[in-house]
Amino acid sequence: MINPRSLVRALDKHWEAVERIVLLGRDQIGYERDDVLGIFGKIYVHDSLEQHIERLQQLVNAELLIEMSHSNTLQLNENVRQFVGSLLHEHELGLSDILKARISDIKIALEQLHQAFQDRDMAALQQGAVRIDNQLRQILQQLDQDTYVIQDIAERAKAADERMPLSRRYREVLEAYDRYVQPMTELMDTGAGGSFYPLLEEAERVLESLSQQLHNQGGLYSHQVLLRQVGFRVKDLRQSGRLALKQCTNILMPLREEVRRHNHLSAAIGQLLGDVRKKGLRRTFPQKSLPVWRKERPVSVAIGAELLTLMEQVRHYQPKAVDFPEQTVEEMQIPLERVDEDSIRKHLYQNLPVLDLMQWLVNHYGYYQDATLLKLYHKFIRLPDISTSPNTDETQITLKKVRIRLHSHTLEAL
Structure with a gap:
């Protein structure tokens, strides 16, 4: 049995080689030793052949190969x-039958939840909720992998060669649409014909009902949280399933339509050439000008409805x-003042402690404008070398043009 720690260390050491081997696994089942050494030569170009052989033996000893x-x-x-394929999103396309089997298991687990709640068997209730959650997570993982x-x-x-016939070039696209997208569309039909979304709606309703009943009957909070978490995963799956199917359809549908149009065109051309071989060119195209060489069509120029509407409006x-308002003569401008902040700050330091900074400014520098006093007040309460604290009592101070109410700050030296 492989050692998990040794596996992780070996993957970290030989990740480039393992990643390349996984990517090549789309077309190969096994590898000869010379093939693996050739892969090493392309990745580790500076290593010698002996180092490649040693690396190969390390992969074999670690049971990676x-x-x-x-x-x-x-x-x-x-x-x-x-494991590596899940990290690199290298998967085979899932089957709708697998999803149907998981849906059937969810139905059985819902019945188990009902029976466990009726029997007051909380252990069975917990097992049923975990069983549903496991299936939901598997479905979410499958949908995510299928999208990639x-x-x-x-x-x-x-990216295939454009010279290939379109049917061969898009063969995998057509198979994926017929084998996956179309059955999944029928399965995820929101109407009566679908079985996926009706089951999710039923599961969401059952989980919400059981959680509410547990809450009313005083059940364990952990059991209520478990049911709510499973209910949230059901809601997440409803949205994720719809988005995944829409994304897959939007990716494959244009390519499938391109093949369909090409097939129709090929069939029409084949029938036309058959008529030419049977009847001859003149009997097949009795017109003077053959449409396969020249196509005539009338060209007319007309004024659009938008332009006609615009012309009518003009x-x-x-x-x-x-x-427009008349030009005002009075200019509401605030004259600039020259303020020596350094001298005011030194004066403030000399008067510490100050019990009311705003009142101190009004008493000593009340001849300045109101805006200047307020600016000095806000600067001084942010000085880093002074301890400030607002007063608990509200004061009202009248300046030149305004009256302010505030909890003035007290300043003390640190």
Whole structure:
């Protein structure tokens, strides 16, 4: 049995090689030793042949690579392949039958929940909730993996050689649509014909009802939280399933339609060429100008409805008179003041402690403007070398033009 810690360390050490082998596993089952050494030569270009052989032996000793039965051919450990494939999103496209089996298991687990609640068997209730949660997580994982597989299939089809026949180039796309998207669409139908969403709605309703009944009957809080968590996963699956199916359909449908149009065009061209071979070109196209060589179509230019509407509006345009305000003569400007903040700050330090900073400013510098006094007040209460604290009593001070109410600050030396 493979040691988990040794497996993780070996994966970290030989990750580049294992990743390349997993990617090549799409087309190969096993690898000869020379093939693996060739892979090492492309990855570890600065290593010698002896180092490649030593690395190969390390992979075999760590059980990342194992020998196939009745041969010396090497293959990747299945556990390693599944683990690395899940990280690289390298999966085979799932089957709708697997999803149907999981749906059936969820139905059985819901019945188990009902029976456990009626029998007051909280252990069975917990087992049923965990069973449903496991199936929901497996379905979410399958949908996520299938989305990546569909994207990979579409990318491979687009990147294939354009000189290939379209039916061969998009064969995998058509198979994926017929084998996966179409059955999943029927399965996830929200109407009476579907079985996926009606089951999720029933599961959500049952879980919410059981959680509420446990709450009313004073059940354990942990059991209530467990049912609510499973209910949240059901809601998540309802949304994720719809998005995954929509994304897969949007990816494959344009390619499938391209193949369908190509097939229709090929059939029409084939029928036309057959008529030409049977009847001859002149009898097939009795017109003077053959449409396969020249296509005539009338060209007309017309004014759009939007332009006609705009022309009608311009035709009946009437300028609107706008009364602008007269220019004001009085200029509301605040004259600038020259303030020696350094001298005021030194004066403040000499008078510490100050019980009421705002009153102190008014008493000594009341000849300044109101805005200047307020600015000095806010600067002085933020001095880093002075301890400030607001008074508990509210005071009211009248300046030149305004009257302010505040909890003036007390200043003390640190």
